[in-house]
Amino acid sequence: MLIGYSRISTQLQNVDLQHDALTQAGCEKIFSDKISGTVAERPALSKLKEILRKGDTLVVWRLDRLGRSLKDLIEWMYYFEKEGIALKSLQESIDTSTATGKLVFHIFAAMAEFERNLIQERTQAGLSAARARGRVGGRPKGLNEDKRKLAVKLYHSKEHSIDQICGMMGISKPTLYSYVKSE
Structure with a gap:
Protein backbone atom coordinates (compact mmCIF):
# COMPACT_ATOMS: atom_id res chain seq x y z
CA MET A 1 0.00 0.00 0.00
CA LEU A 2 1.22 3.51 -0.81
CA ILE A 3 0.86 5.82 2.18
CA GLY A 4 1.67 9.52 1.89
CA TYR A 5 3.12 11.93 4.41
CA SER A 6 3.12 15.71 4.06
CA ARG A 7 4.45 18.40 6.36
CA ILE A 8 4.43 22.17 6.43
CA SER A 9 6.38 24.23 8.94
CA THR A 10 4.02 27.16 9.52
CA GLN A 11 0.32 27.92 9.45
CA LEU A 12 1.00 30.33 6.55
CA GLN A 13 2.13 27.51 4.27
CA ASN A 14 -0.32 25.42 2.27
CA VAL A 15 -0.22 21.63 2.11
CA ASP A 16 -2.32 21.34 -1.08
CA LEU A 17 0.65 21.04 -3.45
CA GLN A 18 2.00 18.07 -1.51
CA HIS A 19 -1.44 16.44 -1.17
CA ASP A 20 -2.12 16.75 -4.90
CA ALA A 21 1.24 15.15 -5.76
CA LEU A 22 0.76 12.34 -3.22
CA THR A 23 -2.76 11.61 -4.47
CA GLN A 24 -1.55 11.56 -8.08
CA ALA A 25 1.24 9.14 -7.04
CA GLY A 26 -1.47 6.70 -5.90
CA CYS A 27 -1.39 7.13 -2.11
CA GLU A 28 -4.42 5.53 -0.49
CA LYS A 29 -3.94 7.41 2.79
CA ILE A 30 -2.18 10.71 3.51
CA PHE A 31 -1.03 11.93 6.91
CA SER A 32 -0.12 15.61 7.51
CA ASP A 33 1.71 17.61 10.16
CA LYS A 34 2.01 21.37 10.64
CA ILE A 35 5.30 21.45 12.53
CA SER A 36 8.99 22.07 11.91
CA GLY A 37 11.00 19.25 10.37
CA THR A 38 13.55 19.64 13.16
CA VAL A 39 10.98 18.39 15.68
CA ALA A 40 11.40 14.63 15.98
CA GLU A 41 8.02 13.90 17.61
CA ARG A 42 5.29 14.73 15.12
CA PRO A 43 1.73 13.48 15.78
CA ALA A 44 0.79 12.43 12.22
CA LEU A 45 4.21 10.86 11.64
CA SER A 46 3.86 8.83 14.86
CA LYS A 47 0.41 7.62 13.80
CA LEU A 48 1.77 6.79 10.35
CA LYS A 49 4.55 4.71 11.90
CA GLU A 50 1.93 2.60 13.71
CA ILE A 51 0.05 1.93 10.45
CA LEU A 52 2.97 1.12 8.12
CA ARG A 53 3.43 -2.62 7.51
CA LYS A 54 5.90 -4.82 5.66
CA GLY A 55 5.55 -4.27 1.92
CA ASP A 56 4.12 -0.74 2.29
CA THR A 57 5.76 2.29 0.70
CA LEU A 58 5.91 5.65 2.44
CA VAL A 59 5.65 8.41 -0.15
CA VAL A 60 6.83 11.97 0.56
CA TRP A 61 6.86 14.98 -1.72
CA ARG A 62 10.49 15.78 -0.77
CA LEU A 63 12.93 14.23 1.69
CA ASP A 64 12.99 17.36 3.85
CA ARG A 65 9.29 16.76 4.60
CA LEU A 66 10.31 13.61 6.50
CA GLY A 67 13.27 15.13 8.33
CA ARG A 68 15.87 17.86 8.07
CA SER A 69 18.78 16.17 9.83
CA LEU A 70 20.85 13.46 8.23
CA LYS A 71 20.77 11.51 11.49
CA ASP A 72 16.94 11.44 11.55
CA LEU A 73 16.65 10.47 7.89
CA ILE A 74 19.16 7.65 8.28
CA GLU A 75 17.37 6.41 11.42
CA TRP A 76 14.15 6.34 9.40
CA MET A 77 15.95 4.45 6.65
CA TYR A 78 17.21 1.81 9.10
CA TYR A 79 13.70 1.49 10.54
CA PHE A 80 12.20 1.09 7.06
CA GLU A 81 14.77 -1.53 6.06
CA LYS A 82 14.22 -3.48 9.29
CA GLU A 83 10.43 -3.42 8.83
CA GLY A 84 10.47 -4.14 5.08
CA ILE A 85 9.05 -0.72 4.17
CA ALA A 86 10.16 1.27 1.11
CA LEU A 87 10.51 5.04 0.92
CA LYS A 88 9.66 7.02 -2.19
CA SER A 89 10.41 10.73 -2.62
CA LEU A 90 8.62 12.30 -5.56
CA GLN A 91 10.75 15.43 -6.13
CA GLU A 92 14.09 13.67 -5.87
CA SER A 93 12.87 10.56 -7.76
CA ILE A 94 14.10 8.26 -5.01
CA ASP A 95 12.70 4.78 -4.50
CA THR A 96 14.51 2.80 -1.80
CA SER A 97 13.06 -0.47 -3.01
CA THR A 98 16.13 -0.50 -5.32
CA ALA A 99 19.87 -0.43 -4.52
CA THR A 100 20.32 2.71 -6.62
CA GLY A 101 17.43 4.36 -4.78
CA LYS A 102 19.10 3.63 -1.43
CA LEU A 103 22.36 5.22 -2.61
CA VAL A 104 20.59 8.29 -3.97
CA PHE A 105 18.65 8.57 -0.68
CA HIS A 106 21.86 8.83 1.34
CA ILE A 107 23.29 11.44 -1.03
CA PHE A 108 20.15 13.59 -0.89
CA ALA A 109 19.87 13.21 2.90
CA ALA A 110 23.41 14.59 3.24
CA MET A 111 22.49 17.48 0.93
CA ALA A 112 19.35 18.29 2.97
CA GLU A 113 21.42 18.52 6.16
CA PHE A 114 24.04 20.63 4.36
CA GLU A 115 21.30 23.04 3.21
CA ARG A 116 19.94 23.29 6.76
CA ASN A 117 23.42 24.07 8.11
CA LEU A 118 23.90 26.78 5.46
CA ILE A 119 20.60 28.38 6.49
CA GLN A 120 21.70 28.37 10.15
CA GLU A 121 25.07 29.91 9.26
CA ARG A 122 23.45 32.66 7.17
CA THR A 123 20.96 33.41 9.94
CA GLN A 124 23.73 33.67 12.56
CA ALA A 125 25.82 35.89 10.26
CA GLY A 126 22.84 38.17 9.68
CA LEU A 127 22.15 38.43 13.42
CA SER A 128 25.82 39.21 14.12
CA ALA A 129 25.86 41.91 11.44
CA ALA A 130 22.70 43.46 12.89
CA ARG A 131 24.19 43.44 16.41
CA ALA A 132 27.38 45.05 15.10
CA ARG A 133 25.21 47.89 13.79
CA GLY A 134 23.64 48.28 17.24
CA ARG A 135 20.34 46.53 16.55
CA VAL A 136 19.04 44.35 19.32
CA GLY A 137 16.71 41.50 18.47
CA GLY A 138 14.13 39.80 20.59
CA ARG A 139 10.85 40.82 22.05
CA PRO A 140 10.29 44.43 23.11
CA LYS A 141 10.19 44.96 26.87
CA GLY A 142 6.70 44.78 28.38
CA LEU A 143 7.15 47.87 30.56
CA ASN A 144 9.18 51.06 30.24
Whole structure:
Protein backbone atom coordinates (compact mmCIF):
# COMPACT_ATOMS: atom_id res chain seq x y z
CA MET A 1 0.00 0.00 0.00
CA LEU A 2 1.22 3.51 -0.81
CA ILE A 3 0.86 5.82 2.18
CA GLY A 4 1.67 9.52 1.89
CA TYR A 5 3.12 11.93 4.41
CA SER A 6 3.12 15.71 4.06
CA ARG A 7 4.45 18.40 6.36
CA ILE A 8 4.43 22.17 6.43
CA SER A 9 6.38 24.23 8.94
CA THR A 10 4.02 27.16 9.52
CA GLN A 11 0.32 27.92 9.45
CA LEU A 12 1.00 30.33 6.55
CA GLN A 13 2.13 27.51 4.27
CA ASN A 14 -0.32 25.42 2.27
CA VAL A 15 -0.22 21.63 2.11
CA ASP A 16 -2.32 21.34 -1.08
CA LEU A 17 0.65 21.04 -3.45
CA GLN A 18 2.00 18.07 -1.51
CA HIS A 19 -1.44 16.44 -1.17
CA ASP A 20 -2.12 16.75 -4.90
CA ALA A 21 1.24 15.15 -5.76
CA LEU A 22 0.76 12.34 -3.22
CA THR A 23 -2.76 11.61 -4.47
CA GLN A 24 -1.55 11.56 -8.08
CA ALA A 25 1.24 9.14 -7.04
CA GLY A 26 -1.47 6.70 -5.90
CA CYS A 27 -1.39 7.13 -2.11
CA GLU A 28 -4.42 5.53 -0.49
CA LYS A 29 -3.94 7.41 2.79
CA ILE A 30 -2.18 10.71 3.51
CA PHE A 31 -1.03 11.93 6.91
CA SER A 32 -0.12 15.61 7.51
CA ASP A 33 1.71 17.61 10.16
CA LYS A 34 2.01 21.37 10.64
CA ILE A 35 5.30 21.45 12.53
CA SER A 36 8.99 22.07 11.91
CA GLY A 37 11.00 19.25 10.37
CA THR A 38 13.55 19.64 13.16
CA VAL A 39 10.98 18.39 15.68
CA ALA A 40 11.40 14.63 15.98
CA GLU A 41 8.02 13.90 17.61
CA ARG A 42 5.29 14.73 15.12
CA PRO A 43 1.73 13.48 15.78
CA ALA A 44 0.79 12.43 12.22
CA LEU A 45 4.21 10.86 11.64
CA SER A 46 3.86 8.83 14.86
CA LYS A 47 0.41 7.62 13.80
CA LEU A 48 1.77 6.79 10.35
CA LYS A 49 4.55 4.71 11.90
CA GLU A 50 1.93 2.60 13.71
CA ILE A 51 0.05 1.93 10.45
CA LEU A 52 2.97 1.12 8.12
CA ARG A 53 3.43 -2.62 7.51
CA LYS A 54 5.90 -4.82 5.66
CA GLY A 55 5.55 -4.27 1.92
CA ASP A 56 4.12 -0.74 2.29
CA THR A 57 5.76 2.29 0.70
CA LEU A 58 5.91 5.65 2.44
CA VAL A 59 5.65 8.41 -0.15
CA VAL A 60 6.83 11.97 0.56
CA TRP A 61 6.86 14.98 -1.72
CA ARG A 62 10.49 15.78 -0.77
CA LEU A 63 12.93 14.23 1.69
CA ASP A 64 12.99 17.36 3.85
CA ARG A 65 9.29 16.76 4.60
CA LEU A 66 10.31 13.61 6.50
CA GLY A 67 13.27 15.13 8.33
CA ARG A 68 15.87 17.86 8.07
CA SER A 69 18.78 16.17 9.83
CA LEU A 70 20.85 13.46 8.23
CA LYS A 71 20.77 11.51 11.49
CA ASP A 72 16.94 11.44 11.55
CA LEU A 73 16.65 10.47 7.89
CA ILE A 74 19.16 7.65 8.28
CA GLU A 75 17.37 6.41 11.42
CA TRP A 76 14.15 6.34 9.40
CA MET A 77 15.95 4.45 6.65
CA TYR A 78 17.21 1.81 9.10
CA TYR A 79 13.70 1.49 10.54
CA PHE A 80 12.20 1.09 7.06
CA GLU A 81 14.77 -1.53 6.06
CA LYS A 82 14.22 -3.48 9.29
CA GLU A 83 10.43 -3.42 8.83
CA GLY A 84 10.47 -4.14 5.08
CA ILE A 85 9.05 -0.72 4.17
CA ALA A 86 10.16 1.27 1.11
CA LEU A 87 10.51 5.04 0.92
CA LYS A 88 9.66 7.02 -2.19
CA SER A 89 10.41 10.73 -2.62
CA LEU A 90 8.62 12.30 -5.56
CA GLN A 91 10.75 15.43 -6.13
CA GLU A 92 14.09 13.67 -5.87
CA SER A 93 12.87 10.56 -7.76
CA ILE A 94 14.10 8.26 -5.01
CA ASP A 95 12.70 4.78 -4.50
CA THR A 96 14.51 2.80 -1.80
CA SER A 97 13.06 -0.47 -3.01
CA THR A 98 16.13 -0.50 -5.32
CA ALA A 99 19.87 -0.43 -4.52
CA THR A 100 20.32 2.71 -6.62
CA GLY A 101 17.43 4.36 -4.78
CA LYS A 102 19.10 3.63 -1.43
CA LEU A 103 22.36 5.22 -2.61
CA VAL A 104 20.59 8.29 -3.97
CA PHE A 105 18.65 8.57 -0.68
CA HIS A 106 21.86 8.83 1.34
CA ILE A 107 23.29 11.44 -1.03
CA PHE A 108 20.15 13.59 -0.89
CA ALA A 109 19.87 13.21 2.90
CA ALA A 110 23.41 14.59 3.24
CA MET A 111 22.49 17.48 0.93
CA ALA A 112 19.35 18.29 2.97
CA GLU A 113 21.42 18.52 6.16
CA PHE A 114 24.04 20.63 4.36
CA GLU A 115 21.30 23.04 3.21
CA ARG A 116 19.94 23.29 6.76
CA ASN A 117 23.42 24.07 8.11
CA LEU A 118 23.90 26.78 5.46
CA ILE A 119 20.60 28.38 6.49
CA GLN A 120 21.70 28.37 10.15
CA GLU A 121 25.07 29.91 9.26
CA ARG A 122 23.45 32.66 7.17
CA THR A 123 20.96 33.41 9.94
CA GLN A 124 23.73 33.67 12.56
CA ALA A 125 25.82 35.89 10.26
CA GLY A 126 22.84 38.17 9.68
CA LEU A 127 22.15 38.43 13.42
CA SER A 128 25.82 39.21 14.12
CA ALA A 129 25.86 41.91 11.44
CA ALA A 130 22.70 43.46 12.89
CA ARG A 131 24.19 43.44 16.41
CA ALA A 132 27.38 45.05 15.10
CA ARG A 133 25.21 47.89 13.79
CA GLY A 134 23.64 48.28 17.24
CA ARG A 135 20.34 46.53 16.55
CA VAL A 136 19.04 44.35 19.32
CA GLY A 137 16.71 41.50 18.47
CA GLY A 138 14.13 39.80 20.59
CA ARG A 139 10.85 40.82 22.05
CA PRO A 140 10.29 44.43 23.11
CA LYS A 141 10.19 44.96 26.87
CA GLY A 142 6.70 44.78 28.38
CA LEU A 143 7.15 47.87 30.56
CA ASN A 144 9.18 51.06 30.24
CA GLU A 145 12.12 51.52 32.60
CA ASP A 146 10.20 53.53 35.24
CA LYS A 147 7.44 50.91 35.45
CA ARG A 148 10.02 48.10 35.61
CA LYS A 149 11.71 49.84 38.56
CA LEU A 150 8.33 50.29 40.24
CA ALA A 151 7.50 46.60 39.80
CA VAL A 152 10.86 45.62 41.32
CA LYS A 153 10.34 48.10 44.19
CA LEU A 154 6.89 46.64 44.90
CA TYR A 155 8.41 43.14 44.82
CA HIS A 156 11.12 44.01 47.35
CA SER A 157 8.71 45.92 49.62
CA LYS A 158 6.79 42.66 50.20
CA GLU A 159 3.58 44.66 50.79
CA HIS A 160 1.84 43.02 47.82
CA SER A 161 1.61 39.45 46.59
CA ILE A 162 3.25 38.43 43.33
CA ASP A 163 -0.21 38.04 41.76
CA GLN A 164 -1.18 41.56 42.87
CA ILE A 165 1.99 43.10 41.44
CA CYS A 166 1.55 41.24 38.16
CA GLY A 167 -2.11 42.29 37.98
CA MET A 168 -1.33 45.95 38.67
CA MET A 169 1.50 46.06 36.15
CA GLY A 170 -0.17 43.86 33.53
CA ILE A 171 2.75 41.42 33.32
CA SER A 172 3.27 37.71 33.91
CA LYS A 173 5.16 36.17 36.82
CA PRO A 174 8.14 35.13 34.64
CA THR A 175 8.36 38.71 33.36
CA LEU A 176 8.35 40.09 36.92
CA TYR A 177 11.03 37.62 37.97
CA SER A 178 13.18 38.55 34.98
CA TYR A 179 12.92 42.23 35.95
CA VAL A 180 13.89 41.40 39.55
CA LYS A 181 16.81 39.27 38.37
CA SER A 182 18.14 41.99 36.04
CA GLU A 183 18.14 44.67 38.77
